[in-house]
Amino acid sequence: MFMIFFSNRDSGSAQVPVTVPDTITTWETEAFCLSPQGLGLAPPAELTVFQPFFLELSLPYSIIRGEIFELKATVFNYLPKCIMVKVTPAPSTHYTLKASSDGQYSSCLCASGRKTFKWTLTPSVLGVMNVTISPEAKQSQTVCDNEIVSVPERGRIDTVTRSLIVQVKITSVCSH
Structure with a gap:
């Protein structure tokens, strides 16, 4: 289980738990959000998963x-x-x-x-x-x-x- 962080209007961030496969790999993530003020894009981020x-x-x-x-x-x-x-x-x-x-x-x-x-x-x-x-x-x-x-x-x-x-x-x- 990993936590992914997103923006929200109150604090500027939010935590969302995400379950990912436990193989050894790297995932590239992208996120966007919509609000009455417009569209927000997050830069791509990598999520590395590793099971020892x-x-x-x-x-x-x-x-x-x-x-x-x-x-x-x-x-x-x-x-x-x-x-x-x-x-x-x-x-x-x-x-x-x-x-x-x-x-x-x-x-x-x-x-x-x-x-x-x-x-x-x-x-x-x-x-x-x-x-x-x-x-x-x-x-x-x-x-x-x-x-x-x-x-x-x-x-x-x-x-x-x-x-x-x-x-x-x-x-x-x-x-x-």
Whole structure:
């Protein structure tokens, strides 16, 4: 939630709460106002949005039913301290997930660090299905890089849902 300031006739300003997506991006804003005295234009302003702890989910656009692929979820930590992160996929009847060879879905993640977690995904339906993964910074007495991990007051969990299209395999039949 961000506050955007506008002019009003009593004090010269007003605060308006605005919810913006929490991806890392910069938005350019413009504002104008109308009054009996005329039109007022504000100069363009930039609003930078940044979430210091987040997940990036890598999926292809589509796969073929019966095809197996490796689902990769990368967690980024731009917080100033180490955290203990646990990554959890949401249960689904549309696919099965098999743990990767290391099977580790909790990990220490220090400042400016990233870690990729992997599963083998096998779809069981045709059409569009959603894949949801949530990383969470958990309380722990674990020591990482000579410091006890911390849990941020805000933004300790992220949830990402991406769509994946499952198509039927089309085989061609040739007749001679």
